[in-house]
Amino acid sequence: MFVGAPLSGKGTQANLLSDLLSIPSTSSGDIFRKEVASGSALGQRMKSYMDKGELIPNDLTTQLLTQSFADPAYTAGLFLDGYPRNLSHLEIFDRILASLDRKLLVVIHFDVPKETLLGRLEGRLTCAQCAEIFNALLVGPSFTTCTKCNGPVLKRPDDNQSVFERRFEIYQRETLPLLEALRQRGLVITLQSAERPHTLTQQILSILSD
Known part of the structure; x- marks a missing residue:
């Protein structure tokens, strides 16, 4: 499981490791975005929270994640990014794992200074088709097509500073206590994720091989 502030690189590492190890990743x-795109009643309820950068209520989260984690594709393992986000979520997550007879093995905590996160926000681009993340400062302003799936690359409407500040405040208030609880279980390893992505990937591979 990967935990960190918004823009800390969790999704990038989940995708890189998934490709390298042939283990599925999801967040x-x-x-949630897939459910919203489906146009379902549940997705529409979730959209109102996501557009404001707020956490999805527990009842909606439990309903969707239980059916998602039961997917046979995840039987051999899963890199999970972005959940649980607080102590209440952890209780739900524990119950979901127990019901599926699965176990949380390790928690990678990505620690990044807020100034670095704000710098990443400015250039963040996301593929509308596969959710691959790019940075305009690295790929250039004319970059519009995903190199992974050829889908359109754009700036998400929730990638703005006001939403970031709200999400960062929620992270500090709710996710840091979660990290402490997981640390007490002996599961947390913290990495300084201002490192280059491939350097971080090698560090994580070393952790997973131990």
């Missing part, structure tokens, strides 16, 4: 955000 609560990907699952």
Whole structure:
């Protein structure tokens, strides 16, 4: 499981490791956005919270994640990004794992200074089709097509400073206590994720091989 502030690189690492190890990766955000895109009643309820950068209520989260985690594709393992986000979520997550006879093995905490996160926000681009993340400062202003799936690349409407500040405040208030609870279980390893993505990937591979 990957935990960190918004823009800390969780999704990038989940995707890189998934490709390298042939283990599926997903995030609560990907699952939620897929549900929203489906146009379902549940997706429409979720959209109102996501557009404001607020956490999805527990009852909606539980309903969707239980059916998602039961997917046979995840039987051999899963890199999970963005859930649980608080102590209340952790209780739900524990129950979901127990019901599926699965176990949380390790929690990678991505620690990044807020100034670095704000710098990443400015250039963040996302593929509308596969959710791959790019940075305009690295790929250039004319970059419009995903190199992974050829889908359109754009700036998400929730990638703005006001939404970031709200999400960062929620992270500090709700996710840091979650990290402490997981640390007490002996599961947390903290990495300084201002490092280059491939350097971080090698560090995580070393952790997973131990």
